[in-house]
Amino acid sequence: MEDKNDQFTFEALIKDWQLNDNLEIKSTDDIDWQSTPKESNPEKPTALINALKNRISEFSKGKYDRVGIINDIDQSKSEDLLATINNALKIAYPNEYKKISQPNELVSFSFENTSTEEVYEVSFACYFVHLNQCGEIENLLKTAKEKDSELADCIHQCSKECLEQLRKEDLKLKDKDLVKLWINNYIRYDTLPKKDRNAKNTTWETVMKERQPKEQLFNFNHDVFKELKAFLTLMVKKEK
Structure with a gap:
């Protein structure tokens, strides 16, 4: 995500859906949020690369099973943002990398603990917040x-x-x-x-x-949140 205010918004959305839609999802206290600034170099998005690299030791210990990358689309194209994320994943995890083909798609990476030789699967996905293919989270809130x-x-x-x-x-x-x-x-x-x-x-x-x-x-069950709800639910739903 891009800043701390995004976290407050996403947590409020998750809690609302958990309460009103009876969704079986993790507590927001169990989610590890991290913000990274907008990237100026899509070929080598340094901030995102560093954030991903810093998690490698935790992945190989089984601490996380899912990672979601979420950005406002603003005036960008979805395919350009997707390419930036894939570039970051490829540089951060050259041996584990698999391409994410579209938003809201879970792609599994395998991380090995060299000490125990155990292998842990971590699923990655991304989503770009938008209203009619442009804008950001504030546009959704204004509409709702x-x-x-x-x-x-x-x-x-x-x-x-x-x-x-x-x-x-x-x-x-x-x-x-x-x-x-x-x-x-x-x-x-x-x-x-x-x-x-x-x-x-x-x-x-x-x-x-x-x-x-x-x-x-704001009406968090407004249709403008439908895609975002699907993504956040994908990220935080409890495994049965």
């Missing part, structure tokens, strides 16, 4: 909002119109920035009384861990 969003919508529309008139290119915001602003306004102004609009109630950790379960700010 459950409360009135009068102020957030107003500012969003006015901002788009105003930005079109700006002359300086470095002042113009991308659509992804506007969606993030919409989320910030929605969780602070549209869904909180004035007295509660403070930093404590608007950190993303608080929003996902405390406010979402109580207030249902």
